[in-house]
Amino acid sequence: AQSVTQLGSHVSVSEGALVLLRCNYSSSVPPYLFWYVQYPNQGLQLLLKYTSAATLVKGINGFEAEFKKSETSFHLTKPSAHMSDAAGYFCAVSDAGNQFYFGTGTSLTVIP
């Protein structure tokens, strides 16, 4: 069975500071891993995706994530937070089966 754990339901960072959002997964097979962003009153949008081509994945808006198999992690980072990054962030895993499995999400607040 697949599952996703996101540590920290709320994260606050200062504008210009490093953003680090944590995601750990469990999967019985090599997974596909995703990060989605959700802006207020909108649906989820894909930020980036890991498909085994490279362990460091670059996404939109300056975000990137590194797949670490030994740690079963796929943490999301951005070197310098911008006010527009304030949103909900969801990690998800798929085993290329029919379903995606989502974490409970992390709400990011950016302090001016």
Add this chain to the structure above:
Amino acid sequence: NAGVTQTPKFRVLKTGQSMTLLCAQDMNHEYMYWYRQDPGMGLRLIHYSVGEGTTAKGEVPDGYNVSRLKKQNFLLGLESAAPSQTSVYFCASRKDRVSLTDTQYFGPGTRLTVL
């Protein structure tokens, strides 16, 4: 190309009333999903479909029914609404399982309140 659309955007129901949420996609995707999103619980899968005429239960199917009579549409029905079904409902579509660009595309959501 509108992507994934959901109708309605907002709805208020009284306990015991019924309603249908419509999801439509114009990307010719095989897979479609219905999720509900509640505070602190992320997205939970209600039902999904792997193709026209097929449906399957997800994590929280009780109290909901679905139909996929046409490939582009996926309907979610509540036969007798309960306050516990107050939530934001998201529809998503996915091309298939084998594409390297595989991901889910989400609609804007339907905010449902059951009084």
